[in-house]
Amino acid sequence: MTDPATTNPAGSGGVSDGPLLEVRDAEVAYGAVTAVRGISLRVEAGEVVALLGANGAGKTTTLRMISGLLPPARGAVWFDGTCIAGAPLPGPAPAASSVRAARSVPPVLPVRTASAKRTGRVSRGRHRDAARHQDAARQRDVPGLPVHRVTALGISHVPEGRRIFPAMTVAENLAMGAYLDRRRDRAETRRGLDRVNTLFPRLAERSRQPAGTLSGGEQQMLAIGRALMARPRLILLDEPSLGLAPLLVATIFEVIREINAGGTTVLLVEQNAAAALRIAHRGYVLDTGEVVLAGSADALARDARVRDAYLGSSDEPHDTRDRQVTG
Numbered sequence: 001m002t003d004p005a006t007t008n009p010a011g012s013g014g015v016s017d018g019p020l021l022e023v024r025d026a027e028v029a030y031g032a033v034t035a036v037r038g039i040s041l042r043v044e045a046g047e048v049v050a051l052l053g054a055n056g057a058g059k060t061t062t063l064r065m066i067s068g069l070l071p072p073a074r075g076a077v078w079f080d081g082t083c084i085a086g087a088p089l090p091g092p093a094p095a096a097s098s099v100r101a102a103r104s105v106p107p108v109l110p111v112r113t114a115s116a117k118r119t120g121r122v123s124r125g126r127h128r129d130a131a132r133h134q135d136a137a138r139q140r141d142v143p144g145l146p147v148h149r150v151t152a153l154g155i156s157h158v159p160e161g162r163r164i165f166p167a168m169t170v171a172e173n174l175a176m177g178a179y180l181d182r183r184r185d186r187a188e189t190r191r192g193l194d195r196v197n198t199l200f201p202r203l204a205e206r207s208r209q210p211a212g213t214l215s216g217g218e219q220q221m222l223a224i225g226r227a228l229m230a231r232p233r234l235i236l237l238d239e240p241s242l243g244l245a246p247l248l249v250a251t252i253f254e255v256i257r258e259i260n261a262g263g264t265t266v267l268l269v270e271q272n273a274a275a276a277l278r279i280a281h282r283g284y285v286l287d288t289g290e291v292v293l294a295g296s297a298d299a300l301a302r303d304a305r306v307r308d309a310y311l312g313s314s315d316e317p318h319d320t321r322d323r324q325v326t327g
Contacts, residue, residue, distance in 0.1 A: 018081065020045040020265055021066065021155075021234055026075035026086065028058075028065050035061040037289040038075065043234065048256070048266040050276040050297065052310055053286035059269040060160055062286070063236045066267070067157035068150040077144070079153060079234070085144030152180050154233035160242065160269075162223040166212025170203055173211050173222055177229030189229075195262075196225040199255050217248035224255065234265045241272050253279055273310035277301045285310075 019042040028036040036058040043049045051059045064070040066077055068085060076086035145153075156177075165173050174196060178189050197204035200221040206214065211222055220240055227235055237256065241249040249272065257279045260266050270276035277283060277297045285293035285306060293300065300306050 018078075019043055020080055021267065022078040023062070023066065024076050024078065024086075026062075026065060026072045026077065028061050028070050029073050034073075035289055036065065036072075039286070039289070039291050040075075041284050041291065041294070043265060043267050045233075045265055046260070046263065047282060048260050048268060048280045050273075050280040050283040051267065051269045051286060052271075052273050052276065052283055052300075052306070054309075055271075056288070057286040058289040059286055060238055061289075063157060063159075063238050063267070063269055066150075067155060067236060068145055068147040069157075071144050079150075079155060082153075084150055084153065148180060151230060151232075154231075155236065156227035156230045156232035156234070157236040158223050158227045158238060158240065160238040162219045164211045164219055164222050164226070166210065168211055169208050170211055170214070170222060171207040173226050174203070174229050177226035180230060192229050192231060196228055199228075199258060200225055217244050217251075220244065220248075220252060221255075224252075224259075228259070228264075232264060234267065235259065236267050236269075238269045239271065240268075241270060241275065249275065271310075273306070274301075 021043040023039060023041045025038050025040055026036060027034060027038055039058070039062065041049075041051075041062075051062065053059050061070060065072055065085065072086040074086070076083050078084065151157075165176065168176070174193060175189075178192060202218055203221055203225055206218065211219065214222060224235075224237070224240065240252050240256070244252065253275050256266060256268065260279070268276055268280065277300060280297040282295065283297050283300045284291050285300070293303065293306065295303070301311070
């Protein structure tokens with residue numbers, strides 16, 4: 001049996017010239033219900049990439065697959081040239097030339113149109129079901145990495161609903177974020193804590209307070225801070241503005257901008273499409289488990305389909321400040 005973490009077709013010992021994260025033709029099912037249908041996406045080092053879509057589009061499922069909480073029934077997830085989930089497809093991981101070719105597509109790429117979906121749907125569905133069962137049987141022998149190993153590689157996940165430890169203090173929650181990082185000494189842990197407290201001064205003020213007594217906004221700050229304590233190269237953020245007051249929403253998005261400016265790559269799931277596209281470099285739009293649009297954040301913000309579905313009738317110009325990619 002092959003451990004996917006040891007399979008590196010780029011031949012670079014875990015370092016690839018391609019994107020930091022790539023999802024290839026991935027499919028995820030909850031029992032008989034397929035939630036993600038053959039999606040492919042990439043995130044390059046230093047980017048903020050937004051995943052947009054309505055409830056049930058497959059955004060949260062995609063993040064759970066990347067972090068190792070859900071195995072793909074088909075396809076694969078690559079991180080820095082290493083396959084961390086699923087079965088590697090034939091051929092090497094994409095090199096820099098492939099990335100450059102991908103950048104040459106139109107600003108907004110309609111991945112699949114409604115008419116294309118309807119054409120031959122029944123016949124394709126039969127073949128797809130047969131292929132799905134074959135792939136699922138084959139991939140039972142190629143497990144993905146467990147969550148703690150994915151985290152140790154440099155991927156931190158801030159789930160929807162925050163999932164803090166309510167009976168533990170703020171300081172104890174933050175310390176849990178650094179639990180797997182055995183590379184650092186106490187001085188480095190202290191520097192990581194100082195960084196979190198600089199981003200979120202309220203957490204420093206409430207360090208001895210039980211986390212369950214914090215407000216919703218403070219709990220979201222704590223969830224992000226805990227993820228940062230692991231020193232991730234990639235942070236997955238699932239609906240960080242959900243349920244927050246407008247002033248706190250602005251604070252959270254400014255912090256995400258600062259996290260990215262500090263060199264951390266961000267994959268952001270967010271229903272507040274306008275706010276997400278203001279800080280993102282690129283984006284993908286998911287619909288019923290499939291990628292239907294992909295492009296630069298500016299192009300998506302101007303696209304009539306995105307504006308009608310997610311941005312309403314707002315005429316607010318899209319903010320392109322601080323769009324520099326940090327490496």
